[in-house]
């Protein structure tokens with residue numbers, strides 16, 4: 001009772017603007033200003049670049065009207081409509097992911113494969129897929145499923161390392177012998193008594209045989225199991241000989257488009273078959289896989305009949321048409337709601353096409369943009385800006401990014417898994433692991449030019465690779481983003497609650513099973529996001545590429561061991577071009593291309609992440 | 618036995634309860650009319666001179682305890698006295714805690730389970746565990762129950778899944794949504810799912826660490842009924858803070874007190890009506906702890 005008047009007063013504001021209040025408002029104002037300045041600076045920057053690259057002011061008013069009527073209005077109407085209906089929106093998102101993800105992936109694949117040629121890659125795909133398929137078949141036969149996954153991975157790696165490695169290994173051994181004993185007069189002049197190819201065969205047959213023999217001897221196995229030794233010898237001998245004398249020549253003789261069928265269509269068909277079989281039944285899966293193959297063959301035959309090279313169309317069909325077909329087929333068969341959403345991408349594409357058609361009819365002048373087919377598809381021209389193209393650079397960048405991803409993803413995720421799940425926490429070993437962990441985090445901040453020096457020392461100087469080849473560029477950038485990949489993967493793994501791990505162990509799962517079934521599925525979205533953001537970061541790196549002497553060239557790299565090319569390098573090199581149109585327009589357009597590459601990768605990351613998240617929950 | 622059951626007396630243990638002299642709790646009888654024990658007298662788990670250290674800190678002191686087949690054994694005691702630690706020793710979950718150091722002997726069906734030749738993963742397949750907080754995997758309900766069978770390389774059949782869910786008194790609530798995510802279930806349903814997951818692999822022993830601590834009274838009573846039923850087939854060891862619960866559902870009760878000491882271990886009736894140790898009486902009547 002006594003305190004009532006006081007409390008009644010203290011909750012009422014004394015004056016309209018007290019000092020306290022003003023201070024609070026001022027602080028808030030400063031924060032808002034900081035945010036606005038940041039956003040405005042970025043907007044101006046990108047806007048300016050975009051303005052230079054696209055030159056929107058050069059278009060006529062009719063063109064804008066047309067643009068609005070055929071593209072902006074229908075797509076926004078559709079977007080507004082689908083926002084209201086969640087089912088439609090979900091369908092729309094799937095359709096967009098299928099159409100544009102498929103397009104992006106198949107174009108990237110095409111660009112890389114056509115630069116390197118399909119035959120060599122096909123050989124490795126064949127080689128690497130035979131043994132895991134055999135393992136899977138055996139697993140089905142004995143009706144055990146737990147060992148199949150890991151065994152498939154291990155077998156694939158062993159086969160790949162073995163085939164890649166046996167040659168490299170044998171020759172390196174010779175070099176080593178020469179290095180160690182070459183100074184001894186007699187030995188130095190000795191040549192291996194047989195041709196290297198025979199030696200390679202001998203090693204790749206003898207290795208597995210000896211391994212099996214030693215294993216059996218150490219296990220004190222029964223007499224009968226020694227029958228394995230000749231079997232292994234015969235199999236690996238046949239395998240090696242078959243590879244050298246039959247598989248390789250046969251594959252090399254295949255027409256390009258058939259090689260593409262094997263390289264792209266078969267894996268896609270297999271994936272579709274497995275996915276459909278999981279969701280429906282084996283029979284449907286086989287039908288779907290068969291349909292994919294039949295479609296590809298049809299595309300090939302039609303193209304041949306029109307006397308066009310079917311290679312590109314086959315890749316496009318497998319990469320883009322098949323995913324779209326899958327999404328549409330799934331929506332129709334499962335009778336899902338919101339099927340109108342599937343139209344989304346086609347409204348967009350149709351708008352573009354229709355607009356382009358009308359543009360000619362009503363003679364509207366579009367913007368005199370620098371982003372043209374020439375820019376994307378032809379080679380560089382340093383004298384005539386309208387003729388300048390960066391096809392080689394775009395291909396080079398995609399190849400470098402692929403190498404980078406292939407190198408940094410497995411290594412980084414592997415390291416993160418080890419550090420989070422296996423590394424000891426206590427004792428000297430634990431302290432060591434801790435020390436490493438801290439240093440990895442520090443490495444994420446090391447300037448990129450330092451990684452360039454690292455690449456220079458490792459690849460150009462020590463390994464004596466030719467300067468600036470694709471693989472050393474990819475590997476150098478891979479090293480650059482490795483710490484980021486490790487740290488973000490670690491974070492993703494750490495965010496999986498311990499209670500889930502305990503639950504899994506409590507069910508009698510081993511560490512590997514827990515990791516495979518509980519931890520990784522939960523961590524995958526985070527791992528992917530972190531990795532792809534890092535890749536996007538690295539695609540624009542210039543300094544390390546200059547340091548390892550990646551050339552500024554006009555022809556596409558023909559393989560991993562050819563010298564590389566990269567969009568940022570071209571931008572860097574042409575910034576000094578005396579003709580102003582380059583500085584004003586072409587380079588801005590190239591920067592937009594670079595951003596588009598990066599955004600495509602981010603979009604893929606987002607799609608993958610969303611997929612995993614909806615699967616998980 | 619069978620003749621006895623034909624008498625017009627009510628069912629021997631479940632309904633008939635005796636007023637406890639200590640605090641008016643219902644205590645289930647542990648013996649039937651003949652004075653025979655209801656469970657079996659076979660010991661499944663024996664612990665001998667068990668000490669557990671976390672670094673320097675001692676969490677269990679010289680614990681000797683026999684857990685009997687097809688009985689419900691309750692473990693009670695104040696917070697931090699080592700109940701969870703003891704439970705984790707029984708299925709070697711302490712292996713996962715790097716700081717933990719286990720000394721002494723734990724025997725499972727007569728075999729030393731900390732021996733060099735013991736595979737803790739195989740051991741955990743026979744001793745299931747349900748945790749204090751429901752921790753279903755973010756997978757479908759079906760996959761949750763099938764998880765144990767899958768990781769153990771055993772065949773998954775719809776019948777096995779249904780039986781486990783029925784045993785866990787969850788079947789009727791989820792039978793139409795087996796493909797939906799387990800994360801959408803209520804807390805109580807999730808906990809019963811975790812129990813279903815644990816019994817789907819037919820373990821010999823089920824360890825439960827305060828399985829009902831996050832649940833409302835109705836869900837709790839469902840889980841208690843469930844534990845009663847489980848005891849017909851499985852050996853159950855349950856940690857609980859709820860005295861009434863321990864009294865209602867267990868056949869034997871172990872009382873740990875601060876410092877990780879097993880103060881008294883006896884028939885539940887005895888512990889709740891007439892404990893030997895004064896500290897146990899104080900703890901049960903709420904004078905301390």
Ligand SMILES: Nc1ncnc2c1ncn2[C@@H]1O[C@H](COP(=O)(O)OP(=O)(O)OP(=O)(O)O)[C@@H](O)[C@H]1O
Pocket residue numbers: 671676694695696697698699700701702703714716
């Ligand atoms: N992982 C660990 N690391 C270090 N000390 C631990 C760890 N787990 C438990 N302890 C210690 O061991 C002792 C016993 O812990 P325990 O979790 O077994 O208690 P509890 O009886 O289950 O308690 P509660 O009823 O609160 O769950 C406590 O003093 C605790 O601090």
Ligand SMILES: [Mg+2]
Pocket residue numbers: 700701702826
């Ligand atoms: Mg506890």
